[in-house]
Amino acid sequence: MMTDSEIQTAREDLAAAFRWSARLNMHEAVSNHFSFAINDDGTQFLVNPAGIHFSRVKASDLVVVDLDQSLPAPAQGGPDPTAAAIHGAMHRNNPQARCVIHLHPKYVTALSTLENPTILPIDQNTARFYNRVSYDIDFGGMGLGDEAERLSAQLGNRSIVLMGAHGAMTVGQRVADAFDDFYYLERAAETLMTAYASGQKLRVLSHDVAETTAQQWAEYGFDLRGAHLSEIKSILDVEEPEFRH
Ligand SMILES: [Zn+2]
Numbered sequence: 143m144m145t146d147s148e149i150q151t152a153r154e155d156l157a158a159a160f161r162w163s164a165r166l167n168m169h170e171a172v173s174n175h176f177s178f179a180i181n182d183d184g185t186q187f188l189v190n191p192a193g194i195h196f197s198r199v200k201a202s203d204l205v206v207v208d209l210d211q212s213l214p215a216p217a218q219g220g221p222d223p224t225a226a227a228i229h230g231a232m233h234r235n236n237p238q239a240r241c242v243i244h245l246h247p248k249y250v251t252a253l254s255t256l257e258n259p260t261i262l263p264i265d266q267n268t269a270r271f272y273n274r275v276s277y278d279i280d281f282g283g284m285g286l287g288d289e290a291e292r293l294s295a296q297l298g299n300r301s302i303v304l305m306g307a308h309g310a311m312t313v314g315q316r317v318a319d320a321f322d323d324f325y326y327l328e329r330a331a332e333t334l335m336t337a338y339a340s341g342q343k344l345r346v347l348s349h350d351v352a353e354t355t356a357q358q359w360a361e362y363g364f365d366l367r368g369a370h371l372s373e374i375k376s377i378l379d380v381e382e383p384e385f386r387h
């Protein structure tokens with residue numbers, strides 16, 4: 143069980159991640175969701191309420207969903223129905239997925255529409271994801287009911303699902319982990335889609351080099367992911383400090 147101060151930190155981390163995703167144009171206004179499990183079996187989690195623009199989410203705006211209780215309706219401050227369904231299934235079925243970030247940004251979504259959406263290792267950022275993404279190609283409509291259960295099972299022991307014809311989800315122990323993975327996932331997709339757009343043949347890294355690079359990302363000498371979110375919060379503390387309220 144989390145302490146009140148740990149929950150407040152999770153709220154502030156999520157609010158910062160929402161606002162930064164808006165600045166990076168990785169958002170869809172009032173749609174898409176980030177969530178954070180606050181109990182061990184994932185049946186209680188924080189998530190953004192329906193209808194608040196990503197650029198102005200505050201820590202106190204996030205609602206606690208308890209899957210054992212009835213949910214408030216979206217018009218009464220409750221979450222988007224697909225948020226409750228997909229994120230509820232993700233947290234319940236994958237207790238390692240404390241934080242779940244779900245977005246449909248431009249390049250990830252474009253990549254998700256290709257017949258072969260595999261992130262080929264063609265540079266350092268794309269190699270970070272070599273053999274580390276679960277590719278879902280069975281899109282069945284908006285993420286409600288069976289679709290939510292299916293997506294949550296698709297994660298397996300990975301931390302990233304590229305959702306065909308949809309977008310992506312990243313999960314992690316901390317908001318910083320899932321957010322940093324999503325940031326680099328969109329960067330990698332941008333590089334790959336731009337390279338494809340040249341029409342030239344790609345020079346794909348060898349298995350050994352790609353695998354070594356992915357391991358180097360995972361075992362990097364200091365906490366890059368934590369530093370990334372911490373720097374974002376420092377910028378927001380100056381420019382829009384109300385995110386912590
Ligand atoms: Zn979605």
Ligand SMILES: [Zn+2]
Binds near residue numbers: 225229244
């Ligand atoms: Zn979602």
